[in-house]
Amino acid sequence: MGLGFVVGIIGGFLIAHAAFSTIQYRGELKIMEEQFTGPPFNVVIELLVGLGLCLWAGLAVPTKFLSILPHSDENRVVSLPANLDLWFSTTEGRCFHPIQI
Amino acid sequence: MINVFTTMISHITLSLFCFNFWCCSRTFLSIIGGVIAGIWGFTGFTGFVFYFVVMLAASFGLAAKAKFSADSYFDSWNRVLLDGILGGLMSFVLFWTFAYDIVHIF
Numbered sequence: 001m002g003l004g005f006v007v008g009i010i011g012g013f014l015i016a017h018a019a020f021s022t023i024q025y026r027g028e029l030k031i032m033e034e035q036f037t038g039p040p041f042n043v044v045i046e047l048l049v050g051l052g053l054c055l056w057a058g059l060a061v062p063t064k065f066l067s068i069l070p071h072s073d074e075n076r077v078v079s080l081p082a083n084l085d086l087w088f089s090t091t092e093g094r095c096f097h098p099i100q101i
Numbered sequence: 102m103i104n105v106f107t108t109m110i111s112h113i114t115l116s117l118f119c120f121n122f123w124c125c126s127r128t129f130l131s132i133i134g135g136v137i138a139g140i141w142g143f144t145g146f147t148g149f150v151f152y153f154v155v156m157l158a159a160s161f162g163l164a165a166k167a168k169f170s171a172d173s174y175f176d177s178w179n180r181v182l183l184d185g186i187l188g189g190l191m192s193f194v195l196f197w198t199f200a201y202d203i204v205h206i207f
Contacts, residue, residue: 015133019140022204036205038142047137051155054133058126059162 008057014050018043130159131189132196139200152193156186 022039029036039047134155138148160182167181175181 011133015136015140019136019200019204022140022142026205036142039140044141047141051133051137055130055155055158055162058129058133058159059166062126 004060011053135196
């Protein structure tokens with residue numbers, strides 16, 4: 001989980017650096033009076049690498065899934081032992097007497 | 102009867118446990134995808150296509166994390182593939198417009 005956080009932070013820094021690089025690139029385009037068609041190739045690669053790292057972190061940071069199958073070895077739920085103190089009885093209510101016609 | 106009830110409760114609890122973590126992951130990836138789309142300069146339909154590509158990658162990653170046997174960890178495959186996509190779309194659009202404004206306008 002700690003490694004996932006570090007990877008996610010590195011991915012965030014890469015994306016922030018790509019943002020600053022794109023802002024600088026746009027400033028240079030304004031000076032040269034050219035249109036912006038897209039960020040430079042190295043910035044695109046940096047964005048994709050940052051996306052990949054954040055994707056990995058987003059999946060790795062949450063703990064592993066726990067099986068919901070009742071008989072799975074990964075299931076931590078312990079079945080209740082036979083406990084004679086816990087019991088319930090179904091009572092057939094007889095509050096209404098049968099109507100005698 | 103108690104064992105059946107306990108099993109049902111544990112089944113639901115563990116399903117929600119997996120689902121809540123997965124929703125957080127989708128929201129985080131929606132935000133990251135929005136920021137990247139804004140920096141890249143995507144506008145209009147292209148941005149939404151990029152969002153669904155990111156969500157597709159996230160669904161594949163989740164399925165891989167569940168060892169491609171989602172029935173063992175979730176109620177159905179829909180929770181792996183579809184849940185959280187529309188909820189993350191709002192976060193994506195918010196950070197998409199935010200990043201685009203910062204990088205390309207201001």
